[in-house]
Amino acid sequence: MKTPLTIKETQEGLKAKKFSAVELVDSYLAQINKYNKEFNIFLTVTEEQAYKKAKEIDRSNFQSPLSGVVVSYKDIFLTKDVRTTAGSKILESYIPPYSATSVNRIEAAGAIPIGKLNCDAFAHGSSGENSDFGVTKNPWNKEYVTGGSSSGPAGAVSANMSLVSLGSDTGGSTRQPANFCNLVGLKPTYGAISRYGVIAMSSSLDTVGTFTHTVGDMEIMYDVLRGEDGFDGNVKNFVKPEIKKRFKLGIAKEYFIDGLDAEVEKMIFEVKKTYEKMGIEVVEISLPHTKYMVPVYYIIQPAEVSSNLGRFDGIRYGNNRNSFGEEAKRRIMLGSYILSAGYYDEYYEKAMKVRTKIINDFDEAFKTVDAIISPVSPTPPFKLGENTKDPLKMYLEDVYTTTANLVGIPSLALPSTFSTSGLPIGFQIMGPRFSEHALFELGRKYHQEIDYKPKIAL
Amino acid sequence: MARLTKKDVIHVAELSNLKLTDSEIKKFLPQLTKIIEFVGTLSEVDTVNIEPTSQTTGLTNVVREDRVISENMLTQEDYFKVPAILTERT
Amino acid sequence: MIYQIIIGLEIHIEPNTKSKMFCGCQEDHFGAKPNTQTCPICLGLPGALPIANSEAIKKTMQLGLALGSNISKISKFYRKHYFYPDLAKSYQISQKDNPFCIGGSLMGKKINHIHLEEDAGKLIHSKDESLIDFNRSGCALIEMVTEPVFHDISEVMSFVKELQLVVRYLDISNADMEKGTMRLEANISLSTSEKLPNYKVELKNINSFKFLEKAIKTEIERQTNALNSGQKLAQETRGYDEKTKTTFSQRTKADSDDYRYFPEPDITPIEIPGSMILDLRSRIPELPEQKRKRFAEKYKLSSDYINILVSDLERANYFEKACSLSKEYKTIANLIINKNFDKEYPEPAGLVKKIYDLGSKMYESAKVTKNAVEKVLIDNPDIVTSYKNGKGQVIGFLIGQVQKKLKGKGNPKLVNDKIVELIRKNF
Numbered sequence: 001m002k003t004p005l006t007i008k009e010t011q012e013g014l015k016a017k018k019f020s021a022v023e024l025v026d027s028y029l030a031q032i033n034k035y036n037k038e039f040n041i042f043l044t045v046t047e048e049q050a051y052k053k054a055k056e057i058d059r060s061n062f063q064s065p066l067s068g069v070v071v072s073y074k075d076i077f078l079t080k081d082v083r084t085t086a087g088s089k090i091l092e093s094y095i096p097p098y099s100a101t102s103v104n105r106i107e108a109a110g111a112i113p114i115g116k117l118n119c120d121a122f123a124h125g126s127s128g129e130n131s132d133f134g135v136t137k138n139p140w141n142k143e144y145v146t147g148g149s150s151s152g153p154a155g156a157v158s159a160n161m162s163l164v165s166l167g168s169d170t171g172g173s174t175r176q177p178a179n180f181c182n183l184v185g186l187k188p189t190y191g192a193i194s195r196y197g198v199i200a201m202s203s204s205l206d207t208v209g210t211f212t213h214t215v216g217d218m219e220i221m222y223d224v225l226r227g228e229d230g231f232d233g234n235v236k237n238f239v240k241p242e243i244k245k246r247f248k249l250g251i252a253k254e255y256f257i258d259g260l261d262a263e264v265e266k267m268i269f270e271v272k273k274t275y276e277k278m279g280i281e282v283v284e285i286s287l288p289h290t291k292y293m294v295p296v297y298y299i300i301q302p303a304e305v306s307s308n309l310g311r312f313d314g315i316r317y318g319n320n321r322n323s324f325g326e327e328a329k330r331r332i333m334l335g336s337y338i339l340s341a342g343y344y345d346e347y348y349e350k351a352m353k354v355r356t357k358i359i360n361d362f363d364e365a366f367k368t369v370d371a372i373i374s375p376v377s378p379t380p381p382f383k384l385g386e387n388t389k390d391p392l393k394m395y396l397e398d399v400y401t402t403t404a405n406l407v408g409i410p411s412l413a414l415p416s417t418f419s420t421s422g423l424p425i426g427f428q429i430m431g432p433r434f435s436e437h438a439l440f441e442l443g444r445k446y447h448q449e450i451d452y453k454p455k456i457a458l
Numbered sequence: 459m460a461r462l463t464k465k466d467v468i469h470v471a472e473l474s475n476l477k478l479t480d481s482e483i484k485k486f487l488p489q490l491t492k493i494i495e496f497v498g499t500l501s502e503v504d505t506v507n508i509e510p511t512s513q514t515t516g517l518t519n520v521v522r523e524d525r526v527i528s529e530n531m532l533t534q535e536d537y538f539k540v541p542a543i544l545t546e547r548t
Numbered sequence: 549m550i551y552q553i554i555i556g557l558e559i560h561i562e563p564n565t566k567s568k569m570f571c572g573c574q575e576d577h578f579g580a581k582p583n584t585q586t587c588p589i590c591l592g593l594p595g596a597l598p599i600a601n602s603e604a605i606k607k608t609m610q611l612g613l614a615l616g617s618n619i620s621k622i623s624k625f626y627r628k629h630y631f632y633p634d635l636a637k638s639y640q641i642s643q644k645d646n647p648f649c650i651g652g653s654l655m656g657k658k659i660n661h662i663h664l665e666e667d668a669g670k671l672i673h674s675k676d677e678s679l680i681d682f683n684r685s686g687c688a689l690i691e692m693v694t695e696p697v698f699h700d701i702s703e704v705m706s707f708v709k710e711l712q713l714v715v716r717y718l719d720i721s722n723a724d725m726e727k728g729t730m731r732l733e734a735n736i737s738l739s740t741s742e743k744l745p746n747y748k749v750e751l752k753n754i755n756s757f758k759f760l761e762k763a764i765k766t767e768i769e770r771q772t773n774a775l776n777s778g779q780k781l782a783q784e785t786r787g788y789d790e791k792t793k794t795t796f797s798q799r800t801k802a803d804s805d806d807y808r809y810f811p812e813p814d815i816t817p818i819e820i821p822g823s824m825i826l827d828l829r830s831r832i833p834e835l836p837e838q839k840r841k842r843f844a845e846k847y848k849l850s851s852d853y854i855n856i857l858v859s860d861l862e863r864a865n866y867f868e869k870a871c872s873l874s875k876e877y878k879t880i881a882n883l884i885i886n887k888n889f890d891k892e893y894p895e896p897a898g899l900v901k902k903i904y905d906l907g908s909k910m911y912e913s914a915k916v917t918k919n920a921v922e923k924v925l926i927d928n929p930d931i932v933t934s935y936k937n938g939k940g941q942v943i944g945f946l947i948g949q950v951q952k953k954l955k956g957k958g959n960p961k962l963v964n965d966k967i968v969e970l971i972r973k974n975f
Contacts, residue, residue, distance in 0.1 A: 078595045086594070097532050098588050100595060191515040197595040204513055204813035233520040233599040233815060234513070295497040303810060306474060307627055310638030311592045313475065315680075316538050321476055329476055330486060333467070334493060336474040339629075339808035347497065348810060352510030354503050359511060392492055408514025433514075473806060475631045475638070512811040518622075520816040524565050524603030527572025530587040537582050537679035540633050543671060 003027050003160060005213045005454040007069055007220055010163060014057075014068045021054035021068045021112060028070050028114055032161045035458055039137045041155035043075050044083050045115040053112045064110030065224050071111040072162040074119050074153045076199040077103055086199045087131040087149075088121035089323040090312050100197025101229045102166055102208050109224045114162050117152025122309065123168055123201045124327045125149045126176060126397040129388055132325050137384070138180060139457035140423055144381045147177030150209060154181040157211045160456040164221060167209040170201045171297055172376065172401025174209025175413035175428050180381040182415040182424035182455060184218050184443070186210045188226065189433045190408035192238075196231035202304040205297075205405040213454035215443040218412070222436055238434050243441050249275055249429075250285035250369035255400065257291075261379040263419050268375055271416060271427055274449050275373075280442075282373065285365050289358045290403075296358065297402035298395055299338055299351035306335025330391060355406050362407045362432075371431040371442055375400050380419035404430050412439040414446060462491045549776060551738035553768055554745070555704055556696035559711060560689050561721045562667070562729040563607045569666040569688035570598030570641065570815075578727050582681035590666075590686030592636025597814050598666075600625070604688035605648065605818060606828065607720045608664045611690060612649025613829045614718055615659060620646045622819050625664075625812040630805055633678065634669035636685050641666050644809045648818075654714065655707055658695040665689050690720070696735065696744065701764050708732060708757065713836045717861055725756050732760050737781070738771045750785045751795060763788035767795045839864060847877040856885050863890060870896035876903055911959035914966075920953040921966040925975055932975045943967060 001019055004010045013019050029047060036042050050070070057068050073079060076086045078096040085091045107113060120130035128136040128151025136151035138144040139159040146154045150167025154177030157165050167174045169187035178185025186209060193208040200206060208225060212218045228235050251272065256265065272282045309332055314320030324332070338347040365372060378399060387394045404411040411430040419425050431439045446452075467487050471478045478486070565575045571589035574580075588596040609619055626644040647663035669685035671678050692711075698704045712730060715723040723730040735748040751767060754760045767786065774781055786795040834842070836858050843854045843864075857864045863884060870880045873896065883889040883899065893899040912920075924946055925932055934942045946967050951958045 078593075084594075091594075094594075096593070096595075098530075098593075191517070195595075196597050199594040231599070232597050234515050234517065234813075236515065236517065289503070292500060292503060295500050298493065299497050299500070304813065307629060307639055307808075307810070310475070310629060310631065311594070311636065313631065313633075313638065315540055315633055316591075317593070324476070329478075329482070330489060332474045332476065333470045333486060334490060336808065337462075337466070337470045337490070337494070338497075339810055340470065340473060341806045341808075344808075344810070346501070349510055350500050350503075350505065351497075352512055353505035353508040354500050356508050356511045357503065357505065359514065391489055392496060395493075395496075406514075473808070513813055513816065515816070517816045518819045520599065521602035521605065521818070522567075522570075522572070522599040524567050524601050525572065526567050526574050530572060530589075531585070532587055532591065532593075533584045534586075535581050535584055537672070537681055538633075539677050539679055541678070542676055543633060543673065543678040 001027050003163070005163070005456065007066065007163070007217045010068050011062050014062045021057040022051060024068060024070055025050045025054045025112060025114065028161055031159065031458070032115070035139070035159055036161070039139055039142065039155055039159060040118055040134045041136055041152050041159060041161060042072070042115045043085060043087075043118050043133055043152070046082055046113055049082070050112050050114045053107070057110060057112060060110070062110070065220055066106060067110035069111045069164060070114050070162045071106055072115050072117050072153065072156045072165045073103060073113065074150050074165070074167040075116040076119065076123055076168060077116075077166055078197040078199070079103055079113070079116065082116065084116065084199070085133070086122050087119040087133060088325065088328065089132040090314075090318045090321075092132070092319065094318050098197065101194040101231060102225055103197065105224055106166070117156055117165065119152050119167075120149035120327070121325045122199065122305070122328055123149040123170060123173055124305070124331055126172065126394055127151070127382070127387060128177070129384065130325065130327045135384060138381055138423070140181065140381075143383055144423055145180065145384055147180035147377070147381065149173040150177050150211070153209075153211050154178060154183060154185075157181070157183055157213065158456060159458045163213075164217065165211045167211060168198060168201070169207050169209040169405065170205045171301060171398050171405050174211065175376045175401055175411060176397070178211055178413040179376045179415065179426035180424060181457070182426070183211050183213065184215055184415065185413035186218050186222060186436070187404055187411045187413070188222065188436060189410045190405070191234045191236055192410070192434065192436070193225045194229040194232035194235050196229060200308040202301040203308060204304060205301060207405070215412070215414070215440050215447060218443075219437070219440045240437050241434075243438055244370065247280050247370045247438070247442060248368070249280060249282045249442075250365060250372045251282060252287040252290060252365075252372065252374065253284050254287050254290035255374055257378070257399070259378045259396065259399070260375065263380055264375050264378060264425060267416050267425055268373065268427060271373055271446070274446060278445055278449055280445075283369065285369060285372065287361045287365060289354065289361050292354055293358065293402045293406060294395060294399055296351045296354050296406060297398060298334075299347050300355065300406070302331040302335035303338045303348050304335070306332045306339065327391070358403070359407050362409065366432045371429045371435070371439060374403075374428050374430060376413055376426060376428045380421065380425045381423040400428070404428075409433055410436045410439060412436070412443050414443050415452070416450075462487060462494060549740070551740060551772060551775065553699050554696045554737050554739055555698035555764065556735040556748075557694045557698065557704065557708070558733040558735070559692045559708065560731040561611075561692070561715055561723055563604055563688050563690055563721050564719070565601055565603045565607070565688055567601060568686040569601050569604055569664070570686055573686065575687050577683040577687065580683050582679075583683060585683045586685070590636065591682055592638075592685075598641060598812075600815055600818070601688055604664060604690075607718075608648045608662060608690050609820070609825070610718050610828055610832065611692070611715065611720055612652055612662050613825070614714060614832050614835060615652035615654050617649035617652030617659065617662060619820055619825050620648060620650060622646060622817050623648045624817045625815045626809045627812050628807045628809055630807060632668070634671045634680050634682075634685070636669065636682060640668065641812055641815070655710055657697050657703070657707055660693045660695050662690060662692045665691060701761055704734065704764060705757065705761055708760070710836065713859060717833060717835055728755065731755070734760065734764055736764060736767050736771065738768070738775060747781050747783045749781070749783070751788065752785055752798070753787045759788055759790060762790075762793060763795060766793060770795060847871065847881070849878065849881050853881050853885060857881065866890045866896055870899050873897060873900040874903055879903055911962070912954050912957040914962060917950070917954065917958055917962050918966055918970075920950050920958070921963065921970055924949040924953060925967070925970055932971055935971060936975070
């Protein structure tokens with residue numbers, strides 16, 4: 001059967017008895033069986049659990065927001081009694097005793113969990129090549145990367161192995177793979193969605209990311225996920241604000257750097273023209289500290305990583321620290337160095353201060369514009385092995401994405417078009433804290449204007 | 459600009475509770491040096507009178523009521539066992 | 549060579565909150581089976597996040613306010629990193645810059661600060677393996693650090709005992725050394741000049757006042773002997789062995805540990821409004837020293853009696869309740885302290901009634917007795933004559949009459965003697 005590509009179609013189909021939830025699961029499982037070996041997207045498939053839930057859903061009247069929606073989770077989401085590896089040999093046999101808040105909420109809303117997804121180990125990576133369980137290949141072209149670290153989540157939805165998926169975004173790990181796989185990806189406001197039960201990477205930067213085919217579906221997922229849960233002290237409830245009728249958008253002049261690929265640059269100008277056609281003004285703004293984003297990020301993030309990964313000592317769970325992959329070891333050591341006596345002021349505290357300045361840049365910018373358009377990756381999807389020799393080169397991939405994490409603002413990654421080599425390229429729209437619903441509106445308008453239709457790769 | 463030495467790498471590995479092989483130390487030294495140099499470019503930013511940001515939420519006083527919650531508990535009624543620890547804690 | 553003794557103290561107090569510092573597990577773990585009061589948060593499982601216990605924060609501030617500390621306007625938690633099997637996350641959430649309380653003093657001894665942190669689990673060492681119990685992991689812990697201002701053992705002992713009392717008066721903790729809800733560490737060094745020497749020896753893992761006293765004494769001796777024989781003393785941690793009555797080295801601290809502190813991003817900063825400080829300050833009960841002064845003024849007891857009563861708040865309260873029912877303050881104190889009557893009579897009113905019963909055996913004064921005897925002798929001339937004529941036994945009648953007049957409060961011997969004396973003298 002041709003599986004629906006939106007939540008609305010799924011639920012209409014179930015209600016009209018065009019298909020059952022069990023049949024949906026049959027279909028997705030068949031897809032997984034057909035392609036997973038080649039693309040290495042799923043690490044654990046929860047077939048039994050999926051059928052059990054599907055049967056339950058078939059007995060219901062499909063009234064919950066996500067009834068019948070088949071979901072898969074990046075393997076950093078703790079799922080009770082289901083193996084959770086974080087893409088690392090450290091946790092290759094780890095069975096968690098509790099589930100993440102996000103998992104509980106998604107499933108309480110009627111979703112059907114189908115499995116756990118490959119990712120860069122401990123979410124360290126921008127390509128999907130850092131998993132201890134092998135690379136994930138881009139369903140659009142298996143010689144290319146899916147992007148990372150949420151490689152599996154992007155792969156799963158674009159390969160039609162689940163309708164939606166959960167990933168994470170600490171420095172672009174949802175937005176970049178979303179762009180590389182022709183999906184809508186959301187990095188929410190830091191403090192919108194609880195991180196409880198998500199294996200921590202960098203505590204002041206981590207967010208729960210989501211992958212869908214459409215902006216409409218993204219909004220439904222976001223409203224199910226967001227809000228206080230009593231476990232993440234940084235989450236705040238908020239009432240959905242009134243959406244403006246007229247928007248003004250900005251593009252930072254500092255974004256046009258040497259490393260920006262011509263095709264990506266062209267796409268950004270097309271996006272600008274598209275909005276202008278709709279009567280939305282797009283102006284030039286300045287974000288003067290743009291060139292310091294990556295250094296600030298690569299001080300704060302490894303420092304927090306070295307702290308969060310300290311608990312993996314193999315004593316009570318997992319394997320011992322010799323099982324860490326190379327990238328994890330590198331970041332842990334970088335972090336320890338940065339936090340160590342004699343260097344804390346020069347690096348960590350300095351980075352925290354520059355972070356303040358970056359936040360001030362955005363506060364200023366949002367006084368004149370409602371949202372900011374930006375590339376996500378400086379290049380279209382790259383080939384496997386292209387960036388792996390030089391860790392620093394890989395870090396520079398993050399030049400456009402780390403911003404939103406450092407400032408704590410939401411960013412919606414939207415599929416736009418395809419490169420000359422046939423790979424998806426897209427962009428992101430960033431807004432002030434808790435402006436997701438305005439971003440959804442802007443995303444919907446854009447997709448409507450370009451007559452966007454969801455597409456799957458396989 | 460800090461130049462990392464092999465001794466630095468060994469010390470940092472110890473701080474990180476990582477046992478590195480000699481070849482790992484050799485491999486990490488130039489990589490870490492390069493990255494530290496790169497992030498060191500922050501020194502050119504003027505941050506006089508700027509407060510550090512460790513949290514972007516702007517929230518304060520998020521606290522918990524003092525009560526016992528049993529829904530979250532995980533118990534096992536037995537000790538975790540490790541090989542004998544010979545050093546005292548700090 | 550005369551050395552100046554320099555001692556600073558670090559005192560840990562486990563507050564009597566219902567739940568732990570960052571999770572909803574029970575705080576009181578005394579006697580619980582291992583690993584039965586744990587959850588993902590205090591076990592340091594992946595994905596778990598901390599949220600601060602508001603009551604633990606309040607109790608920390610109450611302690612500071614009672615000791616005259618300044619309460620920080622904004623206070624933050626920090627991560628303190630080190631690796632040890634009983635430290636679940638491999639970092640302890642503690643404080644560094646901006647602790648809750650800064651400064652303060654007790655018995656004239658300056659306090660550096662008071663901060664709040666979480667405890668680690670318990671490690672039990674056996675020959676081949678070590679056993680870990682995480683019931684204590686994540687429990688709230690209030691830590692007070694004094695300035696190095698103690699110069700002899702008696703000062704230290706008075707201070708820690710008074711601190712224990714203050715903590716109990718504030719109902720912050722039962723501060724029980726045996727139960728581990730109060731723990732003491734002393735940093736000791738000897739100096740030949742006014743300046744602080746370049747080393748200090750940390751005495752740790754001492755779980756009673758008695759052992760602390762012995763440990764400090766023997767450590768001072770050890771350091772004195774070492775310096776006298778020209779040895780240099782190293783910065784180190786030492787424990788106390790009751791069997792050999794000496795201290796032994798546990799770890800040499802060549803340089804201090806690099807804890808790589810940074811502000812805890814998972815916990816928001818705590819902003820204490822002035823109104824809360826005023827409110828907490830207004831609710832500080834009468835403290836031991838204030839009570840001692842008041843007892844001296846109001847009840848005029850001896851300082852020994854006062855100290856005994858004040859050292860146990862329950863007894864002091866019982867005493868005062870009894871004193872509100874009867875003005876026999878000294879008697880009440882005596883019966884409580886020397887005869888444990890507060891144990892026998894759980895209600896102070898019962899004690900007071902007992903006092904009346906006892907008091908009824910208290911005799912009338914000599915003057916009143918004499919008057920009564922005179923009256924009876926005047927009223928009964930025939931009986932007096934009988935007595936004078938050798939009928940000795942009639943004195944019984946006279947005694948009875950006197951006792952009747954005295955409502956039974958006559959001292960039998962005095963009544964008898966007075967009758968005999970007055971008959972001889974005047975009748």
